[in-house]
Amino acid sequence: GIQVEQSPPDLILQEGANSTLRCNFSDSVNNLQWFHQNPWGQLINLFYIPSGTKQNGRLSATTVATERYSLLYISSSQTTDSGVYFCAVDNTGFQKLVFGTGTRLLVSP
Amino acid sequence: KAGVTQTPRYLIKTRGQQVTLSCSPISGHRSVSWYQQTPGQGLQFLFEYFSETQRNKGNFPGRFSGRQFSNSRSEMNVSTLELGDSALYLCASSSYIGGGVLTFGAGSRLTVL
Numbered sequence: 001g002i003q004v005e006q007s008p009p010d011l012i013l014q015e016g017a018n019s020t021l022r023c024n025f026s027d028s029v030n031n032l033q034w035f036h037q038n039p040w041g042q043l044i045n046l047f048y049i050p051s052g053t054k055q056n057g058r059l060s061a062t063t064v065a066t067e068r069y070s071l072l073y074i075s076s077s078q079t080t081d082s083g084v085y086f087c088a089v090d091n092t093g094f095q096k097l098v099f100g101t102g103t104r105l106l107v108s109p
Numbered sequence: 110k111a112g113v114t115q116t117p118r119y120l121i122k123t124r125g126q127q128v129t130l131s132c133s134p135i136s137g138h139r140s141v142s143w144y145q146q147t148p149g150q151g152l153q154f155l156f157e158y159f160s161e162t163q164r165n166k167g168n169f170p171g172r173f174s175g176r177q178f179s180n181s182r183s184e185m186n187v188s189t190l191e192l193g194d195s196a197l198y199l200c201a202s203s204s205y206i207g208g209g210v211l212t213f214g215a216g217s218r219l220t221v222l
Contacts, residue, residue, distance in 0.1 A: 033211060041146075041197050043213040086152065088211075094165040095142050095203055095211060099152035 134202030
C-alpha cells in the first residue's frame with residue numbers, strides 16, 4: 001500500500017517563528033489532506049490539496065503531485081498552533097485515507 | 110451547520126464485552142468513515158460507508174463491524190473486546206462519493222480493562 005512519511009517528527013518553536021512541515025508519499029494520489037489534532041484529540045481539516053497551492057490566513061500548503069510531496073507552511077506561529085499535524089492521502093477513491101505519523105509542534109510563548 | 114457528532118465520548122469496558130459507537134454526520138453528507146487511533150499504530154482506516162453500503166474496509170479482524178442507516182447515521186461495533194482495542198475511535202463524513210474534504214468528529218475514547 002501507499003506509504004506516507006512526515007518530517008520533522010517533532011518541532012519546537014518560539015511564538016512568532018515560521019515553520020515548514022513536509023509530507024512525502026510513495027505513489028500517485030487523488031486525495032491529500034492536512035489535519036491539525038488539538039490536545040483534546042479533535043482532528044481539524046486544514047487543507048484538501050491533492051495538487052497546487054492554497055492559503056488560509058497564516059497557513060498555506062503546496063502539493064507537487066508529480067514529485068510526490070506536500071508542504072505545510074505556518075507563519076507567525078502562535079501557542080494555539082501547538083498540537084500534531086497529520087498529512088493523509090488516498091489513491092483508492094473511497095476516502096480510505098492513509099495517515100502519516102505526524103509532526104508534533106510545540107509553540108512556546 | 111452542526112458538525113459530526115460522536116457518542117459516547119468516553120467509555121470503559123472490560124475484556125470480552127462488546128461496544129457500539131454512534132456517529133451522526135454533517136447534514137447532507139452521505140459518506141461516513143471510521144478510523145482507529147492508538148499510540149502504537151497511529152491513525153488507521155476501519156471502514157467507509159456510502160448510502161448504507163460498505164464500500165471499503167481496512168485491515169481489522171471481523172470483530173470490528175459497522176453499518177449505516179438510511180439517514181446516513183452510522184454505528185460501529187466491536188465484539189469480544191481485547192486490551193488492544195483501547196483507542197480513540199474517530200468518525201468522519203464527506204459530501205463527495207470519491208473524495209473531498211473529510212470532517213472529523215471529536216471521537217469516542219474507549220478504554221478496555
